[in-house]
Amino acid sequence: MNSREITTQISKAADFLNLKKWDYGASFSNDYSVQVDKGEAKQLKASQKQILTIRVWNQSNLVGITTTSDISESGIKKALKQANIASDFGNKNESTEFSPLAKDPIKVKEVKKRNPVGIKKLLTVLREAEVKLLESHESIKSVPYNGLSESFFERVYANSEGAFRSYSKSQAALYLYARAEEKNKKPRSSGSVKLGYGADDIDIESCIKEASNKTISHLNYSSIKTDKYLICFSPESFLTIINAFSSMFNARSIIDGVSLSNKNSIGEKISTEALNIYDDGLHEKNISSTPFDGEGTPTKRLCLIKGGRIENFIHSESTARIFKTTPTGHAGLGSKVSVSPDWIVVEKSDENFDLKTSLDHSTYEGEFVYIEELNAIHAGVRASQGSFSLPFDGWLYKKGKKISIESATVAGDIKYLLKNIVNIESSQEVTTSGISPHIWINELSITGDA
Amino acid sequence: MLSSQIKSNEIVFGSCNKDLLEEIIFYGIGLGADFVEIFIENTDNSSVLAEEDFITSVSPSFGRGAGIRIFKGKKDGFVSTNDLTKHGLMRSISQAIEMLDITENKREVFNGLNKHRDYSLSKKKWINEVPSIHEISEKLLVSTKSLKKNNKIITRKGSYSRNLQEVIIASSDGTYVSDIRLHQTVGLNVIASDAQYRSSGSRRFGSSGMPNEFRLWDHEKAANDVFESSMNMLYADYVDAGQMPVVLANKFGGVIFHEACGHLLETTQIERGTTPFENKLNEKIAHESVTAIDEGISEGSFGSLSVDDEGMEPEKSVLIKDGILKKFISDRAGELRTGHKRTGSGRRQNYSFAAASRMRNTYIAKGEHSKEDLINSISEGLYCKSMGGGSVGATGQFNFAVEEGYLIKNGKLTSPVKGATLIGEAKEVMPKISMCGNDLELAPGFCGSISGSVNVTVGQPHIKVNSITVGGR
Numbered sequence: 001m002n003s004r005e006i007t008t009q010i011s012k013a014a015d016f017l018n019l020k021k022w023d024y025g026a027s028f029s030n031d032y033s034v035q036v037d038k039g040e041a042k043q044l045k046a047s048q049k050q051i052l053t054i055r056v057w058n059q060s061n062l063v064g065i066t067t068t069s070d071i072s073e074s075g076i077k078k079a080l081k082q083a084n085i086a087s088d089f090g091n092k093n094e095s096t097e098f099s100p101l102a103k104d105p106i107k108v109k110e111v112k113k114r115n116p117v118g119i120k121k122l123l124t125v126l127r128e129a130e131v132k133l134l135e136s137h138e139s140i141k142s143v144p145y146n147g148l149s150e151s152f153f154e155r156v157y158a159n160s161e162g163a164f165r166s167y168s169k170s171q172a173a174l175y176l177y178a179r180a181e182e183k184n185k186k187p188r189s190s191g192s193v194k195l196g197y198g199a200d201d202i203d204i205e206s207c208i209k210e211a212s213n214k215t216i217s218h219l220n221y222s223s224i225k226t227d228k229y230l231i232c233f234s235p236e237s238f239l240t241i242i243n244a245f246s247s248m249f250n251a252r253s254i255i256d257g258v259s260l261s262n263k264n265s266i267g268e269k270i271s272t273e274a275l276n277i278y279d280d281g282l283h284e285k286n287i288s289s290t291p292f293d294g295e296g297t298p299t300k301r302l303c304l305i306k307g308g309r310i311e312n313f314i315h316s317e318s319t320a321r322i323f324k325t326t327p328t329g330h331a332g333l334g335s336k337v338s339v340s341p342d343w344i345v346v347e348k349s350d351e352n353f354d355l356k357t358s359l360d361h362s363t364y365e366g367e368f369v370y371i372e373e374l375n376a377i378h379a380g381v382r383a384s385q386g387s388f389s390l391p392f393d394g395w396l397y398k399k400g401k402k403i404s405i406e407s408a409t410v411a412g413d414i415k416y417l418l419k420n421i422v423n424i425e426s427s428q429e430v431t432t433s434g435i436s437p438h439i440w441i442n443e444l445s446i447t448g449d450a
Numbered sequence: 451m452l453s454s455q456i457k458s459n460e461i462v463f464g465s466c467n468k469d470l471l472e473e474i475i476f477y478g479i480g481l482g483a484d485f486v487e488i489f490i491e492n493t494d495n496s497s498v499l500a501e502e503d504f505i506t507s508v509s510p511s512f513g514r515g516a517g518i519r520i521f522k523g524k525k526d527g528f529v530s531t532n533d534l535t536k537h538g539l540m541r542s543i544s545q546a547i548e549m550l551d552i553t554e555n556k557r558e559v560f561n562g563l564n565k566h567r568d569y570s571l572s573k574k575k576w577i578n579e580v581p582s583i584h585e586i587s588e589k590l591l592v593s594t595k596s597l598k599k600n601n602k603i604i605t606r607k608g609s610y611s612r613n614l615q616e617v618i619i620a621s622s623d624g625t626y627v628s629d630i631r632l633h634q635t636v637g638l639n640v641i642a643s644d645a646q647y648r649s650s651g652s653r654r655f656g657s658s659g660m661p662n663e664f665r666l667w668d669h670e671k672a673a674n675d676v677f678e679s680s681m682n683m684l685y686a687d688y689v690d691a692g693q694m695p696v697v698l699a700n701k702f703g704g705v706i707f708h709e710a711c712g713h714l715l716e717t718t719q720i721e722r723g724t725t726p727f728e729n730k731l732n733e734k735i736a737h738e739s740v741t742a743i744d745e746g747i748s749e750g751s752f753g754s755l756s757v758d759d760e761g762m763e764p765e766k767s768v769l770i771k772d773g774i775l776k777k778f779i780s781d782r783a784g785e786l787r788t789g790h791k792r793t794g795s796g797r798r799q800n801y802s803f804a805a806a807s808r809m810r811n812t813y814i815a816k817g818e819h820s821k822e823d824l825i826n827s828i829s830e831g832l833y834c835k836s837m838g839g840g841s842v843g844a845t846g847q848f849n850f851a852v853e854e855g856y857l858i859k860n861g862k863l864t865s866p867v868k869g870a871t872l873i874g875e876a877k878e879v880m881p882k883i884s885m886c887g888n889d890l891e892l893a894p895g896f897c898g899s900i901s902g903s904v905n906v907t908v909g910q911p912h913i914k915v916n917s918i919t920v921g922g923r
Contacts, residue, residue: 047530179723
C-alpha cells in the first residue's frame with residue numbers, strides 16, 4: 001500500500017469502528033550498508049522497514065495510540081482497535097489535539113533525488129577508503145569501526161481533518177574509525193563521519209584524511225595533571241554539550257519538572273551577551289532535515305538564545321497550548337508526545353564587546369585544554385541537575401605545542417559553563433549535528449591520571 | 451493473541467512452517483550459499499508511564515518481521531523484511547545472494563530441518579497471565595504515590611514495559627526451533643529539589659519468563675529505596691578528583707565488569723581486533739580473587755533464555771576462573787571467524803539485526819568477605835553505592851557515573867558525594883580487584899551494541915578496587 005492507500009484504509013477502518021478523530025505517522029525505508037575488515041567484506045546488510053503509528057480520540061476526547069510494522073488491512077484494523085482500547089487510559093490531565101499548523105504549507109528543500117548506487121559499489125568504495133586510511137600512516141594498523149550506508153525513505157503524516165503531508169529523501173553516511181598502535185604505547189583511536197544525500201555526494205577523501213590526521217595526532221600522548229584549566233571546545237564538542245542540556249529550552253521537560261528552566265525563564269540571562277543559539281532544522285547544510293514534525297507542524301528556524309538570554313522554547317501542540325503559544329515543529333508522535341531539537345546553530349551575536357578575542361585555538365600560545373570530542377554522554381550528563389562529568393579526546397596546549405591527553409574527564413555545570421564563555425571565535429564549522437564556532441570557557445575541572 | 455490468520459505461502463505463528471522454511475533454505479543453498487539462517491519474530495508489547503498521580507502514557511505496539519542471513523566463507527549478508535510471504539522471503543534470499551556476489555556452483559548439502567524443538571509449548575498461556583493495563587496502571591499509581599514522602603520531591607515517575615516475542619529460527623544445519631520470550635521491567639524515578647540543591651534517584655527491576663512477577667514486586671520497598679537515595683544525595687558536595695581505592699556495591703555495581711571487561715570477551719571484539727585479551731586464553735588477566743561468569747540459565751533473570759537467537763541452548767560460561775581467562779562469549783559468526791566455540795550467546799534486539807556474541811547474565815562470583823571487611827580495609831576512598839550508566843571506548847577505556855557515592859574515611863562511611871565518575875581500562879583495573887564480598891546480587895539492564903539493545907543482567911558481590919581514577923571537580 002502506498003501512503004494515500006494507507007490513509008484511505010485507515011479512514012475506512014476508523015469509520016467501521018466509529019472512530020471519528022484519528023491521525024497517523026508512517027515511515028517506509030530501504031537501507032543498505034556494508035562493513036569491511038582488511039579488504040574483505042565483513043557484513044553486508046539490506047533492510048526494508050515500515051512503521052505505522054496511529055492515534056485515536058475516543059468520545060471523551062482521550063487519546064490512545066498503537067505502533068505496528070504490520071501495514072496490511074488486518075494490521076491497520078488491529079492497530080485502530082488497540083489504540084481505541086488504550087484511549088481508555090488516555091491522559092485526563094493534559095489533552096492532546098491536532099496541530100493547528102498541520103495544514104500550513106511546508107517548505108521542502110529542493111534536493112536532487114539520489115538513486116541507490118547498490119551494495120557492490122558501496123563495498124568497492126569502502127574497501128578503497130579502508131586501504132587508503134591504512135596506508136596513510138604506518139602506525140594505523142586497523143579500521144575496526146567502519147561502514148558505508150545509504151537509506152531511502154518516505155515519511156507521512158495525515159489526520160481525519162484532511163491534513164496530509166509526505167516527503168521522501170535519501171541519505172548516505174560514511175564512518176571510519178582507525179586504531180593506531182606503536183611499540184610500548186597504548187593503542188589510540190579516532191575517526192570521522194561524513195553525510196551526504198547519496199553515496200556519491202560523500203566527501204570520502206576528507207573523511208579518510210580527517211580520520212587519519214585525528215588518529216595520528218593522538219599518538220604522542222601524555223597524562224594530564226588534575227586541575228582547573230582554560231578550555232577551548234571544538235564546534236563538535238560544544239554542540240554535544242548544548243544538545244545534552246537542550247532540556248533547558250524544551251517545554252515538555254519544563255512541564256515535567258526535569259529542566260533547569262521554568263515557565264518564566266524566557267528573557268532570563270544565562271550566558272554572555274555574545275551568544276546566540278538557534279534551532280534550524282531546515283538549514284541548507286542539514287542533510288537530515290525534515291520539513292514537518294511528528295504532528296505535521298512545519299519545521300522552522302527558531303531562536304533559543306539571543307544576546308545571552310533565553311528567547312524561545314521548543315514545543316509540541318500540547319505544550320504550546322499550555323504556554324499559550326504556537327507549536328514550533330519539534331514534536332514526535334507518541335502516547336506522550338516528546339519534544340526535541342533538530343539542528344543547533346551557534347553564533348556570535350553583534351553584542352560581543354566582553355570577549356577575549358585574543359583566544360584563538362590556532363594562534364593562542366598560553367596553556368589551555370582543547371576538547372575535540374566528548375564521549376559517554378548518556379552516562380556523564382545529569383540534565384535535570386545541570387552537571388556533567390565526561391571523558392574526552394583532546395590536547396593540552398602549552399607554549400605553542402600540543403600533546404594528546406591520555407585519559408581524562410572534564411566536569412562542570414552547564415550554567416557555570418554558559419556564564420563563563422570568554423570567547424566565541426568568528427569562524428563557524430559545519431558538523432553532523434549543527435554549526436558552531438570554537439568556544440572558550442574560563443575554567444573547568446579536568447581529572448587526569450598524572 | 452500472537453497467532454495470525456492462516457494464509458497460504460506465508461509464515462503462520464503457532465503452526466508448522468517446516469515445509470515453507472525448508473523450501474526457502476533449499477532455495478538459498480541452491481543458489482550457492484554455504485549457510486542459510488532464518489529468524490522470524492512476532493511481537494506484542496506495551497508500556498505504561500505514571501507521572502505524579504496520573505497515567506500519562508499507554509503505548510501498545512505489535513509487529514512482525516524476518517531476518518535472513520547467508521554465509522559464504524567468512525562473509526555474511528543479512529536482509530531484513532516485514533514481508534513474511536514465501537515471495538517476500540525468497541526475494542530476501544535472492545537479495546542476500548546478490549549482495550555476496552555468489553556465482554560459484556559448489557553447493558553445500560541441506561538435508562532438511564530436524565525435528566521441531568518447540569520451547570513455546572508451556573508459554574503460550576503467558577499472554578493471558580500477564581497483568582492487564584488496568585492492573586498495571588493501578589499499581590504504578592500506588593507506587594508513585596508512595597514516593598510522595600515530603601515536599602522536596604518535585605517529580606515522581608513509575609514506568610512499566612512488557613515485551614512478548616514469539617520467534618521461529620531455522621537454518622541449513624537443520625536447526626528448527628520456536629520459542630516465546632516474556633520480559634517485564636518496572637522502574638521508579640524521583641527528582642528532589644531544595645533551593646539550589648537538586649538530586650535524583652532511580653531503581654529498575656526486571657524479569658524474564660515470569661508473568662506474575664510484576665504483581666509480586668514490592669513497590670513500597672522500592673519507593674523507600676529511591677526516596678532515601680535522593681534525600682541522601684540532595685545536599686551532597688562534589689567529590690574531589692584523584693586516584694583512590696573504591697568499594698563498588700553489589701547488584702548494578704556489576705555494570706563496570708559488564709562494560710569494561712565483558713564486552714572485551716565477546717568474539718565480535720576479537721573479530722575487530724579491539725580486545726587486549728585476544729591472545730590471553732589461560733593467562734592471568736585479573737586478580738586471583740576474581741571469578742566471572744556469563745550464563746543464560748538463571749530462572750527469571752532478565753538475561754536468561756531457553757534458546758538463543760541462533761537456535762542454541764545457552765550454556766553457563768566461566769569466563770575468568772581465579773583470575774585466569776578461560777573462555778570467550780561466542781556466536782555462530784564468532785565461531786566461524788575466531789574459532790571459539792559457540793556458547794549460546796547469539797543475540798539480537800529484533801529481526802532487523804543479525805545476531806552477534808552478546809552477554810546474558812554476567813557477574814563476578816561471590817567471595818568470602820563481608821561488605822564491612824572491604825570498607826574497613828580503606829583509610830581514604832570512595833564507596834559507590836549506586837552506579838549510573840557507562841561506556842567503553844574503542845581502545846578499552848571506560849567511564850562510569852556514580853549515582854550515589856559516599857566518602858570512606860578510616861574504614862567508615864562518611865559524607866555523601868556527587869559528580870563522581872570512575873575512569874580506567876579493564877586490563878589495568880582487573881588485577882586491582884583485590885577483595886570480593888559474599889553478597890552476590892544481580893540487577894537487570896539493557897545493553898546496546900552491534901546487534902541492538904538486548905536484555906541483560908549484571909551483578910557482583912561488593913568488590914574492592916585498590917586504586918582507580920575518580921573524576922570529579
